[in-house]
Amino acid sequence: MERELRLMKGNEAVAEAAIRAGADGYFGYPITPQSEILEYLMEAKPYETTGMVVLQAESELAAINMVYGGAACGKKVMTTSSSPGISLKQEGITYIAGAELPCLIVNVVRGGPGLGTIQPAQSDYFQAVKGGGHGDYHLIVLAPASVQEMADFVELGFDLAFRYRNPVMILSDGAIGQMMEKVYLNPHRERSKDVPEWATTGKPPTRSRNIITSLDLDPEAQERFNLKLVAKYNEIREKEVRYEEFQCDDADYLLVAYGTSARVCQKSVQLARMEGIRVGLLRPITLFPFPSERISVLADRVKGILSVEMSAGQMVEDVLLAVNGKVTVKHYGRMGGMIPTPEEVVENLRSKIIGG
Amino acid sequence: MAEVTGIKEIIKPENLVYKRTGIMTDTVLSYCPGCGHGTAHRILAELIEEEGLQSKAIGVSPVGCSVLLYNFLDIDWQEAAHGRAPAVATAIKRLLPDRFVFTYQGDGDLAAIGTAETIHACNRGENFLIIFINNGIYGMTGGQMAPTTIPGMKSSTSPFGRDVRMMGNPLKMTDIVATLPGTYYVTRQSVHTPANVKKTKRALRKAIQYQFHNKGTCFVEIVSNCPSGWKMTPVESIRWMEENMLPFYPLGDMKVPDEKTGK
Amino acid sequence: MTEEIIIAGFGGQGVLSMGKIMAYAGVLQDMEVSWMPSYGPEMRGGTANVIVILSTERISSPIIRRFDTGIILNQQSLDKFEGSIKPGGVLVYDGNGISRHPVRNDISIYRIDATEEAARLNSPKTFNMIILGGFLEIKPVLSVENVVNGLKKSLPERHHRLIPENAKALQRGGEMMREVLRIREQDK
Numbered sequence: 125m126e127r128e129l130r131l132m133k134g135n136e137a138v139a140e141a142a143i144r145a146g147a148d149g150y151f152g153y154p155i156t157p158q159s160e161i162l163e164y165l166m167e168a169k170p171y172e173t174t175g176m177v178v179l180q181a182e183s184e185l186a187a188i189n190m191v192y193g194g195a196a197c198g199k200k201v202m203t204t205s206s207s208p209g210i211s212l213k214q215e216g217i218t219y220i221a222g223a224e225l226p227c228l229i230v231n232v233v234r235g236g237p238g239l240g241t242i243q244p245a246q247s248d249y250f251q252a253v254k255g256g257g258h259g260d261y262h263l264i265v266l267a268p269a270s271v272q273e274m275a276d277f278v279e280l281g282f283d284l285a286f287r288y289r290n291p292v293m294i295l296s297d298g299a300i301g302q303m304m305e306k307v308y309l310n311p312h313r314e315r316s317k318d319v320p321e322w323a324t325t326g327k328p329p330t331r332s333r334n335i336i337t338s339l340d341l342d343p344e345a346q347e348r349f350n351l352k353l354v355a356k357y358n359e360i361r362e363k364e365v366r367y368e369e370f371q372c373d374d375a376d377y378l379l380v381a382y383g384t385s386a387r388v389c390q391k392s393v394q395l396a397r398m399e400g401i402r403v404g405l406l407r408p409i410t411l412f413p414f415p416s417e418r419i420s421v422l423a424d425r426v427k428g429i430l431s432v433e434m435s436a437g438q439m440v441e442d443v444l445l446a447v448n449g450k451v452t453v454k455h456y457g458r459m460g461g462m463i464p465t466p467e468e469v470v471e472n473l474r475s476k477i478i479g480g
Numbered sequence: 481m482a483e484v485t486g487i488k489e490i491i492k493p494e495n496l497v498y499k500r501t502g503i504m505t506d507t508v509l510s511y512c513p514g515c516g517h518g519t520a521h522r523i524l525a526e527l528i529e530e531e532g533l534q535s536k537a538i539g540v541s542p543v544g545c546s547v548l549l550y551n552f553l554d555i556d557w558q559e560a561a562h563g564r565a566p567a568v569a570t571a572i573k574r575l576l577p578d579r580f581v582f583t584y585q586g587d588g589d590l591a592a593i594g595t596a597e598t599i600h601a602c603n604r605g606e607n608f609l610i611i612f613i614n615n616g617i618y619g620m621t622g623g624q625m626a627p628t629t630i631p632g633m634k635s636s637t638s639p640f641g642r643d644v645r646m647m648g649n650p651l652k653m654t655d656i657v658a659t660l661p662g663t664y665y666v667t668r669q670s671v672h673t674p675a676n677v678k679k680t681k682r683a684l685r686k687a688i689q690y691q692f693h694n695k696g697t698c699f700v701e702i703v704s705n706c707p708s709g710w711k712m713t714p715v716e717s718i719r720w721m722e723e724n725m726l727p728f729y730p731l732g733d734m735k736v737p738d739e740k741t742g743k
Numbered sequence: 744m745t746e747e748i749i750i751a752g753f754g755g756q757g758v759l760s761m762g763k764i765m766a767y768a769g770v771l772q773d774m775e776v777s778w779m780p781s782y783g784p785e786m787r788g789g790t791a792n793v794i795v796i797l798s799t800e801r802i803s804s805p806i807i808r809r810f811d812t813g814i815i816l817n818q819q820s821l822d823k824f825e826g827s828i829k830p831g832g833v834l835v836y837d838g839n840g841i842s843r844h845p846v847r848n849d850i851s852i853y854r855i856d857a858t859e860e861a862a863r864l865n866s867p868k869t870f871n872m873i874i875l876g877g878f879l880e881i882k883p884v885l886s887v888e889n890v891v892n893g894l895k896k897s898l899p900e901r902h903h904r905l906i907p908e909n910a911k912a913l914q915r916g917g918e919m920m921r922e923v924l925r926i927r928e929q930d931k
Contacts, residue, residue, distance in 0.1 A: 193568035
């Protein structure tokens, strides 16, 4: 399979990958640091080539509800935004989860709370992984650490979304969205002509009517539905855990970090090893499902774990649950748009874990 | 002994004056006696059948009394979040442009929480039909003040009547969308008398047919009553509607396409 | 080989585009590259910087605080980044508008009066290419030919007529740096 080499921003890679993945529709609203996605699509005019619909909505609320409408037609649809916009989309996201609709949502995270900053952060982990909107539900959450993965996870995200009839979120951040790297792009995939049997496309005489809703006024029926969701999430936990290990084989200490922080930590591993500290990095690629089992196995072998995030300490809670008290787990993070330096991480590994 | 006509002899096709439309399901309507929703549903069902659109129709139901509308009409449905039906319908129609797409929304849904979605869909000229049921009150949640509650009208959250200085003015969404370049056909009707039912059906038929002109949004308001929310008998509520609602919300077309130019 | 570079100056000076051209040239040379810009509400006049990493290996962190090379185009950036250059590293700066000059003696410092030269050549917008040409004379991590090809990749088609002018500026930067080095050699 011939893959085309380009130098692109993470945001541009998402847009180009969406066209190539055969997406049917994109609905967005401008917000820094991800506006390049909508700009790229408007410039590329896929509606003239693949027929992909691209629409700038009047708000994030409208955009996510357009995604609902398109997804309910069985179409491959997506939206993108950044933290404050994703908060607005939470209403639609819980309805989409409740109606079991497939779709792709990209969050190019910036620091909060509130308007916060436009600089990169990882402070939306809880929102992405633990629910975000109301009700018991999960998104499948993919955490890219490169421009290449920004592109690759678009196609993967759509595939997972349709396999499980579940919304998928790419949890990125401003750094990955704005930076340029080499990216190998997949060839164009035809837009699918398959119509899922549950999709609302107009009722032919050959089937009964399809209804897309998240409402059931009968509590017993609603509980049955909740249990069905639980079973689905358990299947996802069983089959879809993805992670990457970096020099973990002989590690005395372990860093756990995703996305931009994982890139920083790769360098920290190199720096620490130059000083003779044997440290490895586990990078969760899926944040839901979280690689808890693998972390638990590694916890049996290392003396301590440092969870590194651009937040006040969110993912560290999942690391703690996975480790379950076997070794010391500490958090190191920067916030407000600050990115930890590789040196800082090594210092904190030394002070919080090795010396601690 | 006089000859008694057997019931079976009466039931003959030539004696049929009224029948259930095939598009209505057997589900019992959840509306209060005397409510206008049932009539509006029935007209819509008849039209979908008469226009042969069952296999093309995708409806979007709102949050409000008609939240369960998808149980009553035998077509494909999507249930939207409160107020978001026009955004949902926008995507459906853009992705499936040859389908017949409509939203069915109450006044709280369309004129309060969904104001932005309504105005922007109409302003973009999305090619779908919006059916707007205006009964001046939040029915489902128990009769609270709506954006359409008329001045002085009592509700559970305006128990002494709507005081516009304190609570603001009612919003005439239909008048507003009629001014937008994206709308193609805008009308206000009612279903409280047989004559009005006929007029509304004519208006809705036009709106349905116009959708396939691809010239913009069609918007049909139906002024309706809410006996439970208004705390009246059905008959009283009809009278009250005629005396109070209709002077404030006069019936008639607000924007009609030029039959010659089609614009 | 890994070269970690910070380019910093005013927005509108071509800081980000200089980095972009280098990144494109790196791709053409089959290197791994990353281009990590500062981004913000300021489009023109504010400070702008970009971290460019060129490497023959997989790049770990695209965000770093210590650099092999600083290419510095204004006083604020010089104040901010002089201390971030690794000992033994390189600092290239444009003397235009600089009143506090760099003082470190554990790095190699080169001044190129590119703004002045670009004005003299009646081509003020190409001053960033003069600086880049100067840098490549000291550290030939990219070939000038690939940089010109990088220009073609990063410039929209409608601006391709500007390429010869920019190529000339690159050459001129190289000449100026050779002159700087020659004088330095004489002074020894």
